Amino acid sequence: MITWEKGFGIWITGVPASGKSTIGSGVQQRLLAMGHRTANLDADEVRKNVSPDLKYSKADRDLNTKRLAYLMQLLTRNGVNAIVAAVSPLREYRDRGRAMVENFVEVYCKCTLEECKKRDPKGLYARAERGEINDIAGWHQPFEDPLKAELVLDTTDQSVEQSIDLVMQTLIDLGHLAKESSYTEADAKKVQERLADLGYL
DSSP, rough: OOOOOOOOEEEOOOOOOHHHHHHHHHHHHHHHHHHOEEEEEEEEHHHHOTTTTTSHHHHHHHHHHHHHHHHHHHHHHHTTTTEEOOOOHHHHHHHHHHHSSSSSSEEEEEHEEEEEEHTTSSSSSHHHHSSOOOOBBTTTBOOOOSSOOOEEEEETTTTTHHHHHHHHHEEEEEEESSSSSSOOHHHHHHHHHHHHHHOOO
């Protein structure tokens, strides 16, 4: 019988523009460069391709995060590491993922609202200022800070690379990655180039 090790799941949460997707992509690129099979389940991409009918009501957010947790469960139990970058504003959404995925790692991108408004890569805060939308978690809708995250990142002040370093170290500390890493400066350069190609840098 063929068996393989289960993968781990990294659930990155935080308000819009707090750095979730950028950090998630960076962690994925590092893991791939080290030879680890890793899928990046960016919430916006999954919503667009799997759940285009969903909006941003509590019921729709609940269903979208349930689908993300299921995809993470499916991948990790088949030996693929999975990264989810999703606002997932309520603890119950993240706790459901933790219950479904054996090797679950919650990462909280903690960033001030003022800094998120400055970044605003998708123009959400600008649209809200114009009165076009009123459903931003952490501003119009509740965002519940995690109570048991394995890692809290201060993305207001930390650089993307510092944040990625901390995620990778946490994976080592939790035993999901070996301390001996084959990650080199050449790998780092490739990751930086890939992130630039993807538009994150």
